[in-house]
Amino acid sequence: MKEIKFEHIRKFYGDTEVVKDLSFTVKEGERLILLGPSGCGKSTILRMIAGLEDITDGSLYMDGKKMNDVPSGHRNVAMVFQNYALYPHMTVKQNIIYGLKVHKLPKQEIQDRLDSVLDMLQLRGLEDRLPKELSGGQRQRVALARATVKRSNFFLLDEPLSNLDAQLRVSARKELVKIHEMFKQTIVYVTHDQIEAMTFADRIVLMYNGELQMIDTPTNVYHRPANIFTAKFIGSPPTNILEMDYNQGRIIIGQQSFELTEMWKRHIKKAQIENLVFGIRPEHVQLSKSPSQNGLKGEVKYIENQGDSYSVYLDLDGQEMIALSEDRHWHQGETAYLSPQLERIHLFNKETENSIGYPEELNETENNMEERGIYV
Amino acid sequence: MKTNRAVALTWHIIFMATVLILVFPIIYAVGMSFKPLQDAYNNVLNILPLHPSLENYITLFDTLPILQITMNTFIIASVVTIFKIVTSFLAAYAFVYFDFKGKEILYFVLIGTIFIPFTVTMIPNYLIISEMGLLDSIWGVMLPQLADAVGIFLIRQSMKSIPVSLVEVARLDNMGHRRIMKDIVLPLVRPAVTAVGIWFFISTWNEFVWPVLILKTTDNYTLPLALQMFISSEGGTNFTVAMAVSVITMIIPLILYLIFQKYIIGTFTSSGIK
Amino acid sequence: MSTLTGIWGKFNKNRGNAFGYGLLIPSIIVFAIFTFWPFLYTVYLSFFDWNMISPEKEFVGLRNYMEVLSDSKTYRIIGNTFLYIVLLLAINCVVPYIFAFVIDVVLKRFNGFYKSAMFLPAFISLVVGSILFTWILNPVSGPLAIIFGWLGLEIPNWTKTQGWVILVLSLITSWKVFGYNFILLYASINGISREVIESARLDNVPLWRLFLQIILPMSSATGIYVFIITIVQSLQYVFTPVKVITQGGPDYASSNLIYHAYHEAFVVYRTGHSAAISIITMALFLILLFLEFKLVERGIYYEN
Incomplete structure (x- = not known):
């Protein structure tokens, strides 16, 4: 032993x-x-x-x-x-x-x-x-x-x-x-x-x-970061952490909002916490030049070359959000449309800063994904 | 900004003059020691003797047990040096590698003694030596000189510069303090210990104040006391013999200086004062 | 010692700490016998009238201090002591500071030679130095007097002249002390990052500013140390030439507090006076050190 x-x-x-x-x-x-x-x-x-x-x-x-x-x-x-x-x-x-x-x-x-x-x-x-x-x-x-x-x-x-x-x-x-x-x-x-x-x-x-x-x-x-600190500390650029409101299945950031999937809605209901903080990794935000369904929009502030991709810093109604993009044709001041991958988001309890966990369905997927070697 | 040549030259002249003032007397003493007294009076300005003679040294050996006196000086300097080096090393080790209550205060008090004028302890120490029946003996000269915190200070400074992790590795290997001291710390502070040792030896060799109080008979004298005999009683008439004693007094310090100068400057340099 | 045994129990679980105390014991014993106890005994003696031989010591309270402090001789000697301090500080603190700066920062050649040559006398007996300089500076027949004679100058009869005697004795003492202080200050200045000095030079800072505004503050920890040992130790070094050359004369003109304490104890056997003078000396030192710290404290820059 x-x-x-x-x-x-x-x-x-x-x-x-x-x-x-x-x-x-x-x-x-x-x-x-x-x-x-x-x-x-x-x-x-x-x-x-x-x-x-x-x-x-x-x-x-x-x-x-x-x-x-x-x-x-x-x-x-x-x-x-x-x-x-x-x-x-x-x-x-x-x-x-x-x-x-x-x-x-x-x-x-x-x-x-x-x-x-x-x-x-x-x-x-x-x-x-x-x-x-x-x-x-x-x-x-x-x-x-x-x-x-x-x-x-x-x-x-x-x-x-x-x-x-x-x-x-x-x-x-x-x-x-x-x-x-x-x-x-x-x-x-x-x-x-x-x-x-x-x-x-x-x-x-x-x-x-x-x-x-x-x-x-x-x-x-x-x-599966257990709290906000973990989410922010691990990964570079760090996980985006944004203030949000939750209302009837929709996540509201600033003046904009998007709708969660059913399994997240069930999970939040089960967790009985609605005072939440939103988190998502830059690589899990899709960026495009044209509006997308169930997405958000922001203004490009600053672009950082990461070699194989670009970190695009966006202003989202006053909050900063970083997204990774392979497209290098981004310009300061341009409007970008972003859609978060809904199965890759993180939600934290605003008071305790701890994760509220993940829908059961996602946990299963997680294991499957790991077995199939999707995560590196 | 380039240093102006004239300015540099001026400084060099000043420094050379200083060096001359500092070193000239030493050379002068050597020259005088080989001059007959009459020659010394008549040709004051000649550094080198016109007719070199050993007359002064012969007079010296006739009038004083100079070998015995040199031996006394050597024994006193050696014993005091060895004792102080050993106790300072051990104390420094305790101050660096052990934690105990009152450590800071004890260290502060010990180092503070460096700044106490010797007159403050002079009378009681004289009485102690007298009580012990050691007046007019080399032991009486040695004992009070053993209390000196300079070594603790300098060796501790040197030990503190050893990365703690070296000692921690040894602790993880279950090594006792005796072994850590012998195999790790001592080899690493050896330059400082050597330098401090040389410094102790020289200062004890040259010590004048305390032997003057303790020693009475010429057989027990140390070199600086022997030297004083030729000036105080006869008003300088035996100047050239005094120079012969001076030369004997200076030989060992000068040799040590030539060999260890770098070491010592290095230790004072690296230990710094903080 | 009682505090030591008190802590013993706390570390009993760890035999190592007992060993640690063991290492300190030789030092503590030696210091207890030859420094701490004598110090206390001197304080004790300063309250008694005694001649070192008589079996009886008479308690006199503060009378020794009163007598010492009401004696006009004492004030002369304190005055002498301050004069010595000022001279020794000028020669062995200010001058080597400037020398160390110039040799390390300004000049590029002979640095090693200057260091070695200036340090040399530190190894040599001050008795040798005293005798030599007595001869060299002999106002009638000494080599310097003869050279001065060619120029029509005279050397004052310094062993017999007030003022001059202190100056010359200070110079003789400095012969030994100078190099040691110089080496310490040189080391400290040498330890200052060259980048700081180089950037000052790029800004074309004049040398005197470089010295006063950069070197001096950045080496001040050593500077203060040298200042203190100059006061405390050089003053004790002066004892040797005084004893060898003048025995405090003429008429106490070359005596200082250190020599006077010796004189009272071992020449005229008034231990009470001697002890009181020693304690007063220490008090004066403490006041000086305290003032020094008060004045300079804010400006200290600790190396590393």
């Missing part, structure tokens, strides 16, 4: 509560990503697992045992730091095996582990270099190697790729996956980069202001 369990964990620095009543479980052998903007408490959570931060309140279980007061060294945890934390006065080899030597592992065992990790992470030939003689990518791999040779049950990574450039990140991610497939450690990985989270995670924990916002698979975090 190499699982990690948080039970009502809180953390204070002086009077500031940086982690608020947190409960969740990291499953054995899972790749869990802690995602959130800086200062959201995600690093603190990781450091609590490592035993580098005290836990103010609540219980932390690892492998079924309560760990609150167990010192770092007894937690069977390996960690990769953002700055790699390589010992500057030791060579690559010494860095990797230092921990093993201190714990007096048999010579042969140390050598075997060293050999396998040198090969796996392409560090052959660099054994006798000092960290300052390595490139950033190499240092990152040494840090990974040093954590890997411990063969710990728990593998913690604190923004391990944030000091690498974009291309190196891709290869480093592959190496991480390779390590995980070989040793099946329970991985907890902190990042503020949603691409890393989407590509690497089995599940994502999204944090904001010390509070857990959502814990789910990357697909669900993207397509």
Whole structure:
């Protein structure tokens, strides 16, 4: 049972509560990503697992045992730091095996582990270099190697790729996956980069202001955001969030309105919430030059080139809406007609900012779509 | 904006003159130490002796147990340095890597002692040494000099520049403080420790105030005291012998300066004052 | 010590913290015996009349302070002390500040040489310096007197002349102190981002403005530190040339509070007076430091 369990964990620095009543479980052998903007408490959570931060309140279980007061060294945890934390006065080899030597592992065992990790992470030939003689990518791999040779049950990574450039990140991610497939450690990985989270995670924990916002698979975090924060944080450009009124099956934004499908109407009725906020991703808004049925219209304010498409910023009776369009012939001041894909909209409770959920029919479709590989 | 040549030249002249004032006496002392006294009086302006002689050194060895005195100075400087370096390193480690109540206050109080004039502790320390029966002994010279917070300050500054994550990695590997200290922290602060050590050695070697109070017999003297003998009692008549003692006093500091100058400047430079 | 044992319990679960205290013990013991207790004992002694030998100490309350403060000698010596402070600050704070600025920012050549050469005397005994300068500055037969003689100038008999004696002793002390302060200030100025200096140069800011408005504020944390150690430590360094050359004479003209405390204790054996003078010295230092902070506080820019 190499699982990690948080039970009502809180953390204070002086009077500031940086982690608020947190409960969740990291499953054995899972790749869990802690995602959130800086200062959201995600690093603190990781450091609590490592035993580098005290836990103010609540219980932390690892492998079924309560760990609150167990010192770092007894937690069977390996960690990769953002700055790699390589010992500057030791060579690559010494860095990797230092921990093993201190714990007096048999010579042969140390050598075997060293050999396998040198090969796996392409560090052959660099054994006798000092960290300052390595490139950033190499240092990152040494840090990974040093954590890997411990063969710990728990593998913690604190923004391990944030000091690498974009291309190196891709290869480093592959190496991480390779390590995980070989040793099946329970991985907890902190990042503020949603691409890393989407590509690497089995599940994502999204944090904001010390509070857990959502814990789910990357697909669900993207397509079924639990609240407004999640919807806005995930995806680029972000989800459009608009003030709205609901009246008899129609969503009213400013002076305009459009009609929902029957299943949404039933769902809203069932949820018994009519004080709503409207959300839709830019890629789920269709834009055209001619009026469409059941659509809205807005004025083009600004166009941003995204390479394969264009983000068109529209003014919708005073509110901003972004739509993705492949057509590059949009001009400032032009009127654009937009129609939201009705099965892709999100509705949130205005008071709690939580999602009111989705019609049952859509949930089924969701699963089908995922199986058919429609979501990437 | 280019610096005006004339302005630059003026500055260079000023600096060269300053360097001359600062360094000339040292060279002058060496020259004088090889001159017979009469020659020194007659040819005051000659830096180099016309007829170099070892006369002064011979007089010196005849009148004073100079080897013993040098030995005393060396022992005092070494013991004080080693003790201060070890205790400062340990204390700095505690201040950087442990959290305990009152840490800030304790640190503040210790560092504050740097700014206490020595006269404030002078009489009681003299009485302590006297009570311990250590007057006129090298131990009496050493003991009160052990309380010095400069090392704690400088080594702590250097330790603070080590990324905390290095120590955290070691903690995750279940390494004890003893090992972290020996294998990780000490190697990384070694330049600072060396520089502080050299500085301690030099200042103890040159220490004058405290030995003057404690030491009475020439056999127990340190070099700066021996030096003073030739000026205070005989009104400077033995100037050239005094220069010979000066040269002996300066040799070790000068050698250390030549070897470690970069290190020391580097430590004062990087430690900064915050 | 009681506070220490009090905290002990809190960290009992973690043996590591006991170890942490262990590391501090040697330092704490040494400081307790040779700094903290002596300090308290000096305060105690300042209320007694004693000659260091007699078995009896007579409690006299504040009389030592009254006597010291009603003695006109004391005011002379305090005056001397301030004169020393002003001279030492000018020579070892203002001058090296400007030198460090010019060497680091204005000139491009010989920087390393200047640094090494100016730092050198910091390694050498001030007793050596005192003896050497006594000879070099001898008003009759010294080399400088002879050179001055060619120009028709005279060197005053400074060991015997009020005012001059303080100036010359300050200069001798500065010979040792100058380089150390210079290195600290140089390091601080050298640590200022070159971009800031370069952008000022692009704006064609004159050098004196660059110094006063950019370098000075940006290195002020070190500047203040050097200011303080110049007052506190250089004044103690002055003890050496005073002891070696003038013993405070002529007629206390070269004495300062530090030397005077020594003189009272170990020459005339009035420990009560000496202790009172030491405490007054410390009080004066504290007031100076306090004023310094009050005046400069707002302008401090902390490096990094």
